[in-house]
Structure formats: C-alpha cells, structure tokens
Amino acid sequence: MAIETSPLTARDVWRAELTALRSAGLFKEERTIHAPQGAEIEVEFPAGAPPRKVLNLCSNNYLGLSSHPDVLAAAHAGLDHRGYGMSSVRFICGTQDIHRELERRLSEFLGTEETILFSSCLDANAGIFEAILSDKDVLIADRLVHASIVDGMRLCKAMQETYKHSDMGHLEQKLVEHADKRFRMVITDGVFSMDGDLAKLDEIVALAGKHDAMVFVDDSHASGFIGKTGRGTPERFGVLGKIDVITTTFGKALGGASGGCVSARKDIVEICRQRARPYLFSNTLAPVIVEATLKVLDLVSSTTERRDRLEGNARSWRRLLKEAGFDIKDGESPIVPVMLYNAKLAQDVARDLFAEGVYVVGFFFPVVAKGQARIRTQLSAAHTAEHLERAIEAFRKVGKKHDILGRTKNEIVERYGL
Amino acid sequence: MLARRTLEVPLPERVELNVADRELLVATFQALVALRYEKDRRWELTLKQLEDDGWKVRWGLTWRAEAKRSDDYEEATGATLDEALSGVAQLVRLDMAGRAP
Numbered sequence: 001m002a003i004e005t006s007p008l009t010a011r012d013v014w015r016a017e018l019t020a021l022r023s024a025g026l027f028k029e030e031r032t033i034h035a036p037q038g039a040e041i042e043v044e045f046p047a048g049a050p051p052r053k054v055l056n057l058c059s060n061n062y063l064g065l066s067s068h069p070d071v072l073a074a075a076h077a078g079l080d081h082r083g084y085g086m087s088s089v090r091f092i093c094g095t096q097d098i099h100r101e102l103e104r105r106l107s108e109f110l111g112t113e114e115t116i117l118f119s120s121c122l123d124a125n126a127g128i129f130e131a132i133l134s135d136k137d138v139l140i141a142d143r144l145v146h147a148s149i150v151d152g153m154r155l156c157k158a159m160q161e162t163y164k165h166s167d168m169g170h171l172e173q174k175l176v177e178h179a180d181k182r183f184r185m186v187i188t189d190g191v192f193s194m195d196g197d198l199a200k201l202d203e204i205v206a207l208a209g210k211h212d213a214m215v216f217v218d219d220s221h222a223s224g225f226i227g228k229t230g231r232g233t234p235e236r237f238g239v240l241g242k243i244d245v246i247t248t249t250f251g252k253a254l255g256g257a258s259g260g261c262v263s264a265r266k267d268i269v270e271i272c273r274q275r276a277r278p279y280l281f282s283n284t285l286a287p288v289i290v291e292a293t294l295k296v297l298d299l300v301s302s303t304t305e306r307r308d309r310l311e312g313n314a315r316s317w318r319r320l321l322k323e324a325g326f327d328i329k330d331g332e333s334p335i336v337p338v339m340l341y342n343a344k345l346a347q348d349v350a351r352d353l354f355a356e357g358v359y360v361v362g363f364f365f366p367v368v369a370k371g372q373a374r375i376r377t378q379l380s381a382a383h384t385a386e387h388l389e390r391a392i393e394a395f396r397k398v399g400k401k402h403d404i405l406g407r408t409k410n411e412i413v414e415r416y417g418l
Numbered sequence: 419m420l421a422r423r424t425l426e427v428p429l430p431e432r433v434e435l436n437v438a439d440r441e442l443l444v445a446t447f448q449a450l451v452a453l454r455y456e457k458d459r460r461w462e463l464t465l466k467q468l469e470d471d472g473w474k475v476r477w478g479l480t481w482r483a484e485a486k487r488s489d490d491y492e493e494a495t496g497a498t499l500d501e502a503l504s505g506v507a508q509l510v511r512l513d514m515a516g517r518a519p
Contacts, residue, residue, distance in 0.1 A: 162512060
C-alpha cells in the first residue's frame, strides 16, 4: 500500500504555526530581568535594549518574600547543610529530614492531616486525580479552574464534568445528576487567577456535605495571605479542616521559587505517595528550596504584618484605579484586572505603561475569553504607598492618552471594538 | 485497487431514513465486515494474546463523538450516543475558557 506523504516537513509546519502566532499578535515575548525579583526590577525590553528600572505590577510575589534576606539566608544554610541536589526520587534515596519537616509544617499551616511535596503545584494537580479516583467516579470542576487541573482531569479515568463559574445552582444540579457515581469530587480554585475572584467555599462545602461529595481546592493564589492569618480561602470562608484536598504552590507568595504540595487526609496523601506519577518518577524539591520554604512558613506564621499590608495595598490600588476612572473587576484579592476588552488596546496600554516605568502585561484571547482583554495588575506587600502613587500617575497618563478614563465598557467597545 | 462493491437494500414504502438511521445502517455493516473479514480477523489473535497474558478482556461496539473547530479537536466515546456527545461537550468546555498562569 502506498503511503501518502506530506510535502511539508515538521519544521515547515512548526514555522508556519509560529508565524501565525506572530501575525495574530499572540506570540509571547519573554522579557529578561537583570535583578532579583521585587517591587522594582530591571527589565531588558525590547531584547538588546539596556535594562530599565521599572515598577513591577505583574508578579505573584504577593508577600514580597522572593528576595527576603531571611529567606536567602535559609536557602544558603540549606545548601551548606543538605547539599545542592537529591539525585533520586523520594522513594529510593531522595527523602531528607527537611522534606519530612516541611510536609509536617505545611499540614500544620493548612490545617490538614498530612502533606506530600511535588516539584510544582502543576505536578500536584496533574498527579492527584488519577491516583485517587477511577472510572466509577466523577470530577465536577468550575469552568475557570487552572490549566493544570484540566490536564490532571484529562489524565484521570473518572468522568469529567463542569459547572458554570461559581454557579452554585448549576453545581448542585450536577451533583444530583451524578448521584449514582461511587465518588463525587467538586474541584475549584480558591482564588481564580484571571479575575481574582474567590470561590464560594462555604457554599461549596455545604453542597458537598448535602450530596456526599469531596471538595478539592487549588489555593495557589491564596496560600500565605488570604484569610485572617493567611491560611488561604478555607480560613477566609470559615471551612478550615473541611476541605478534603488542598493543593498549593511555593512559587507565588510562599517564597516564589518552585514546588507545590497536596495537603489532605492521611489516606489520600498515602495513596499519592504510592501512585501519583509526577511524585514517583521525578525528583522532589532541592534542599535549598525546602529550607527557604520552611523559613517562609516561620515568617508567615509569626506575624500577619505582611498579609495585612498586602490587603491594604490591594484596597488602596482598587480605590486609586476607580477614582482615576478605570473599569476594574471588584474583589478582595491582590489580583486587580483593569478591563480594556479590546486585545490591541490591552497591548498598547501595557506598552505605554512600560514606557512610563510600570511593568504590566496585557491578557487577551485565548488567555481570556474573546472581548475580555485586560491588564492583570498584581499587588505585593513589597509595594509602598509611593510605588502605588507612581503607578497610578502612569496609569492616569496612559488612560488619558487612550481616552478610556471614566468610559463604560460599551463606550470602550464602541471606540476600539472587541 | 478493488472496485468498490455496493449492496442495495430495498426499503419498504413510506420509510424515510434520517441521518441517525443512515448512520446506524452504515455502522451495522461496518461492524459486520470488521468482525468477519477485516485483516483476516487479526483481532482474534490479539484478543487471545491478551487472554493468554491473564487479561480479562471485555469488548463491544461503542459510540464515538468528535468535535473540530479550526485546529482544536476533541473526541470521546461512550456506551450510548448521549454519553459520547456529553463526553465531548465536557472536554470542549474544559478548554473553552481562557486560562491564566
């Protein structure tokens, strides 16, 4: 039988795809930073230009701990005392005393029975569902959960269901529909990364209780600062200890390096140790990160000063943006989206803000739904009042240039299109 | 290449085939051919090998749904048409929303 061959090589196909991304304005350019992570950073943009000091409003460095001197000292100590690498997965010869200690401390902090470390929260989300559920079960996820949860669900043989974003009526409908399944697991982010809104965890827990379902929360954009003592969205909604599975990252507020975990009931964690493939077939965290994360937990457990400052900064920033006439998404998290609706406008505004010394990124389709282009600003405890004043000055200037201050969505759309 | 051979089946008067009826007829004949003739019934050998290796194998016909839009593609199978279509709808919904890091 003759095999039909394509006249195009793989390289042709990939090049065409990259060209299409560039022409559609969807190509992601990485900007090189020439400084430690912080409220102000030195950024080389465009590539080859001399680095410029700019105000950083787009990192996940919520608590400003990425370059904290105590965290750096702990990282150095980790290197000195436990070496650089593990050169093994956990179950062969890759478990040190400090890995156990970090797991214990995380359980204590998150109010769970047991914790297991992963190289990232993406790995935790990719590994857990397949490890604990089967084709007799159903996963019911909020439609705006993080991409890594979607990947984890796809790897699991359980039936995949979704409910409309934060729609409790629709969630209950799905729970009723799947009453015949062996196990039901409701899946949500604690804080949704695009809009910065919080999951209605108290209502979700109540519904799950009513319909005998488990609750899974990815609290990556919450751990360390949401809730009165920074325990995350379960604390904020008064359901600490009632969430079956919490996953979170150390790559955001908790030091910002990398790593993540599943924190849950003991039996769930034990199953993950036996079956979760990202855990079984990949090294765990390097000692440097473990020691630094332990120090971060010391810092966030000893005082709420940083999370309080972050909360204050987010409140001030929302007020400043509103007073300036920007259309923003309301909320209580340090993620504050400035709505621009039009993709090109979002890119132009981000570019002009960079020229004014403020580093933000425009998000548009397919990262957000069509017609929902925006600039996602993110606050940090490392920002000072002076930083916010400087940032709002730049926003005002750029907003005025594009004539979007005080404009409604319809007015912006009418002028720039969707 | 072999000439295409067709089988004509006269339908009773007043019988109007809709899309689903046609799909069912095509699938039925495809299943018959697959079971009786395809690749000299190699499936029997594959099945036997699996059973010899200690697997209890259950097999049967199933529904399959595909959804394509531009470069995006999803597919799902199910014991019923509803299951297959619901499956593909869920997969599409999972990836319809924008995702931010």
